[in-house]
Amino acid sequence: MNAEPTTDPTPIPSLDNLGQLLPSAARRWPRRTALVTDERSLTFEELDRLASRVAHALSARGVGFGDRVSLVSQNRWEWVVAYHGALRCGAVVNPLNVMLTGEELAYILSDSGAKVLLASGERLEAVGGVLEGVQSLERVVAFDGATRQVESFESLLASAEATPFEPVSVDPRSLACIAYTSGTTGHPKGAMQSHLSLVLNCAYTATMHVRTIDDIVVTALPSAHVYGNVVINSTWMAGGCVVLMTRFDPEGAIRRIEQHGATMFEGVPAMYATMLATPALAEADLSTLIRSTVGGQTIAESVIDAWETRTSAPLIELWGMTELSGLGSTHALYAPNVHGSIGVVLPGNELRVISTEDGVTECRPGEPGELMARGPLVTMGYYNNDAATAEAITPDGWLHTGDIATHDGTGRFFVVDRLKDMILTAGYNVYPAEIERVLIGHASVALVAVGREPDPVKGEVAHAYVVPAHGSTPDAEELSGYCRQHLAPYKVPRAIHFVDQLPTTSSGKLMRRMLRQSAATLS
Template identity: 85%
Template sequence: MNAALFPPLDGLGRLLPQAARRWPRRIALVTDERTLTFEELDQLASRVAHALSARGVRPGDRVALLSQNRWEWIVAYHGALRCGAVVNPLNVMLTGAELDYILGDSGAKVLLASGERLRAVGAALGSVPGLEQVISFDDADEPAATSFASLLASADAEPFEPVPVDPGSAACIAYTSGTTGHPKGAMQSHRSLVLNCAYTATMHVRTPEDVVVTALPSAHVYGNVVLNSTWMAGGRVVLMTRFDPEDAIRRIEQHGATMFEGVPAMYATMLATPALAGADLSTLTRSTVGGQTIAESVIESWETRTGAPLIELWGMTELSGLGSTHALYAPNVHGSIGVALPGNELRVVSTEDGVTECRPGEPGELVARGPLVTLGYYHDDAATAEAITPDGWLRTGDVATHDGAGRFFVVDRLKDMILTAGYNVYPAEIERVLIGHAGVALVAVGREPDEVKGEVAHAYVVPAPGSAPDAEELTGYCRQHLAAYKVPRAIHFVDQLPTTSSGKLMRRMLRRPDAAH
C-alpha cells in the first residue's frame, strides 16, 4: 500500500476518503432507500461537512444524531467527524425528557433527526440551551427544522479535506442507559474508534468480498463497529432499518451475505421462524453475536443450519465497541467471549476487593485496560473515578471467569444477579437452559421480591411457533439441568419481551402478566 495515498487513520473522518480512493465503484452500503458506492458515500459525507461548517460548526462542537438506521444517518456521522465535530449518537427509544437532558448535558449545537423522531420528541427541543439548529432527514414538517435534502443541495460539491485531529481527543460522546439517575456520556477517542474497528476487521478476517447483513442500530457501538470495520476492508453492508427475522433471512439469501451480525435474540427468533426451513444460507462464512450472553444450544443450532461458525464477542460503550472476540481461525470455544483485542488487557478480579485476580474458573468482575478504554464520563468526574481505577482498569460490571489460557467467559451482569436465600443466582444461566427446550423461542429471567428468600427468579417465556409448553413441563426441565435454588419460582408465558433499540433483552422491564401497571 502506498503510504502517501493511504496514511494511517487518525480518526474515522478519514475512513471514507481512503476507501473511495481504493474502491470508488465498489458498493459500500445497501439500504431500503438507496444503494451507494464508496465514492458516493464519500461525496455525500463531504457535502455534509461543508454544510455543517458553513452553518458554524467548528472542531470540538457537538453534533447529535437521532434516527433509525438509514443512509442519511451514516453520511451525517462521517460528515460531522470530517469537519472535526464530536458526534453524539442518540438512542431512538429516548423520551422527550431524556433527550432534553442528554442534548443539554452534551452541549449539542446541531441535531440531525428523522421526521418521525422529531414529531415524537420535538416539543422537548425548545428548552435545550445551546441547540442552535435542527435538521430533519425527512421533509421539514417541523417549523424550526431544515430539511436534510436542502442542506445537501446547497452544500459545496468540492471534496472537504478532513480536519486534522488529535487521536487521543474525543470523537464521540455516547450516553449509556442507567437503571437509576441520569445516563452518563462515555467519551470515546478517535484512537479507540479506529483501533476497535481495525482490530475487529482483523480478528474476523473481513475482506472486500464480504457482504454483511445487519440490523444493529448505527448509533450503538456494536452496530458502529460492524459498519466501519467492514468498510475498512472494502466490504459491503446491507443495513436493515429494523430487525425482522423473516426479512433478515430473505436478505441473506437475496444478497448472498457472507456474514450476519446481531444479538442473541435475533438468532433465537430466526431459528424459530418457519421461513428458515427452505432458506438458502450457504453463502454465510461466519456470523457474530454480542450484546448479551447466548445459550450454547442456540450457537450449535445456528452453526448446524448455516454450516459456518457463530463467533461470540463482548464489548461495551466504554470500550468504543468490542473488548474481546475469537479470531476466525482460532478455536471457537462455545460459551466463551474469546480473547482480549490486541494491545488491550482483560482480567477477572475479586468482587470483594476489586484487585485480587481470580483463579481459573472462579467468578469475579471483568476489568479492562488499554487504548480502547473511555476517556471518562463527560462532566462527571465522580462517575469516572468510580468506573476507572487510578492505574487505568475499567470496571465493567460483568461477572466472568477465565480458563487460564487467555479466554474469558461472561456469567452475567453483576447488577442482574438475584440473591435468593443467600445464594447467587444469575438470570443468564437459567435463560441458557430454558432456550434449549424445543418449546421456547425466547426467554428472559427477572427478580421478584420474596418474604422468605428475599428475591426469587421468575422466567418470562415466548413459546416457539406451534408449541404450547406448560409451566410444570418447563420447571421440570429446569430441575434436570439446574441446582434446586436456581430453578425459577414461576414461569410466565408472554407474546413478546421488552428489548432495547439494539435488540438486547431488558430484564428490569419484565412485568408479570397479572401485575398492575
C-alpha cells in the same frame, strides 16, 4: 453485488480518525457498492461525496472543531452520511438511542452541549417541544421534510459545495464521540470515546474476523450503538459492503442473506433465536455465510449449535461495551471457537477477573469475579461527571465493566452475567443468564428472559418469562421439571410466565428490569 474487478483488494492504510475512512475508501474502491438500505444503494464514491457535502454544510453553519453534533433516527443512509460528515469537519458526534423519551433526549442534548441535531421526522414528532429548552441547540435538521423551525436534510445537502472536504486534522487521542449509556437509575452517562479508540476498535475487529473486500454483511444493529458502528466501519476498512436493515425482523433478515449472498450476519442473541424459530428458515439458502457474530448479551450454547448446524459456518461470540468504543474481546476466525467463551482480549489491551469481595485479588481459573479492562480502548471518562469516572476507572487505568466472568487460564474469558442482574436468593447467587441458557434449550421455547421478584422468605427469587416456539404450547410444570434436571434447586425459577414478546432495547438486548411491568401488556 460487487462484480467490478479491483486491482487493489488490500485494506486501506491505518487512519488517525474515522473522518478519513470514506475518503480513503473512495480513492481505493470508488465504484464498489458500500451500503445497501431499503431506500438506495451507495458506492464508496457516492458516500464520500455525500459526507463531504454534509461537512461543507455544517461548516458553513458554524460547526467546527469540538462542536457537538447529535444524531437520532432508525438505521438509514442519511444517518451514516451525517455521522461521517460531522467527524470530517472536526465535530464531536453524539449518537442517540431512538427509544429515548423527550425528557431523556433533552437531558442528553443539554448535558453534551449539542449545537446541531439531525433527526428523523418521527423522532422529532415524538419528542414534541422539549427541544426549545435546550439552550445550546442552534439548529435542527430533519431527515424527512422541513418546517419553519426545522431545516430538511435534502436542503442541507443541496446548499453545500460539491467539492471534496478534506478531513480536519485532529489529535488521535482527542474526543471524537460522546456515547450515552442507558443506566437503570438516574441520568445516563456520556462515555467519551477518542478518535484512537474508534479507529483501533474497528481495525482490530476487522482483523480478528478476517473481513475482506468480498464481504457482504447483513445487520440490523443500530448504527448509533457501538456494536452496530463497529460492524459498519470495520467492514468498510476492508472494502466490503454493508446491507443495513432499518429494523430487525427475522423473515427480512433471512431474505436479505439470500438475496445479497451475504458472507456475514451480525446481531444479538435474540435475533438468532427468533430466526431459528421462524418457519421461513426451513427453505432458506444460507450457504453463502462464512461466519456470523453475536454480542450484546450472553447466548445459550444450544442456540450457537443450532445456527452453526443450519449454516455450516461458525457463530463467533464477542463482548464489548460503550466504554470500550465497541468490542473488548472476541475469537479470531481461524482460532478455536470455544462455545460459551467471549474469546480473547483485543490486541494491545488487557482483561482480568478480580474478586467482588475485595476488588483487588485476581481470581483463579473458573472462579467468578468482576471483569476488568485496561488499554487504549477504555473511555476517556464520563463527560461532565468526574465522580462517575473515578468510580468506574481505577487510578492505574482499569475499567470496572460490571460483568461477572471467569477465565480458563489460557487467555479465554467467559461472561456469566451482569453484576447488577444477579439475584440473591436465600444467600445464594443466581445468575439469570444461566437459567436462560437452560430454558432456551427446550424445544418449546423460542425466547426467554429471567428477572427477579421480591420474596418475604428468600429475599429475591427468579421468575422466567417465556415466548413459546411456533406451534408449541409449553406447560409451566414441564419447563420447571426441565430446569430441575439441569440446575441446582435454588436456581429453578419460582414461576414461569408465558408472553407474546419480551421487552428489548433498540439494539435487541433483553431488558430484564422491565419484565414485570411489561408482562401484562405484552402477553
